[in-house]
Amino acid sequence: MKTMNPHALTCATPIEEFYGRVSKARIFIKRDDLNGLLISGNKARKMAYLVADARSNRCDTLITCGGIQSNHCRTAVAFACRFGFDCHLFLRGKPGKLFTGNLLIDHLLGARINYVTPSQYAMIDSIMNEYCKKLKKLKKRGYVIPEGGSNAIGCLGYRDCMVEMKKFIQQQGIEAVYCAVGSGGTYAGLLLGKKLARLQVHLKGVIVCDSVDFFTKKIVSICADAINRHSFRFKINDEDITLIDGYQGPGYGKPYPEEMDVITTVAKHGVILEPVYTGKTFYGMLQDVRKKNYKRVLFIHTGGLYSNFAYSRVLSRAVHPH
8 A cells, every 4th residue: 555645635725816707796716626637626635534544444445436427436536546546436327438527537547337327326325335345255445435525534624624714714804605515525524614713704505416405414414423523522503504505407417508607707717617516506606695795705616627528518509609
């Protein structure tokens, strides 16, 4: 097993002001899309903690899951390559004739891929745990990572991020921080960090799938596990969580016209969003900022550049509608 510290692959990312005229508010962007190439995006902060835990448990195989274009799975494979793990993925859906985006990267990096149906994916945790038991019989030590790396260990990456942003938030008078919510771990970590740093800023999550009730329960559960595991001296309840609904569109990973307009507009100012997470979140943020009349807000850019290549048709129509 390679001895390099997984945390060495993640570092403080810049906060930049966005100068596109899309809102009356001043918008700042936490550029977690710039924390690497193969590991770019929010999943890297989570994976650093998860891989460190896998190493401490002397595991040799990472097992995780996601959609066909999962940023999390691509990041898991990249970390596995860097630190000498095997990586086995369970991806929801069927591949097309050509591999694109994150799926292409997964194959190039040598992941072992198992495709599962949506009904199987509903039981994915038990499926991965059973798979891990089978690997044990083959003298392999598996380490199961939940969807999005969202658990009491992975969420610590975004506890760090909020603490990292504390000084900027206070000095700039940031009123609200916005992030995408697709598995709950990023929001949970930011909330833990907010509590630890004693920040009064509003923390808002734009959900890109499922429901507010589903994610409220999941975030509370992740936070409770983290509090117990790490002996934090505070509690998290439903009232600490603010989630924004109504911007999922037709469903997970399915773009809609208003979102595509935002993606193409923001891109002209040098910031690339994508249709699964950041496009929906940026659009939802703009609507919420207008309603609340905020003056200064901070957007967490969670990455996802590679998934754009899987949406080449819809993006091509958006940039060349005629």
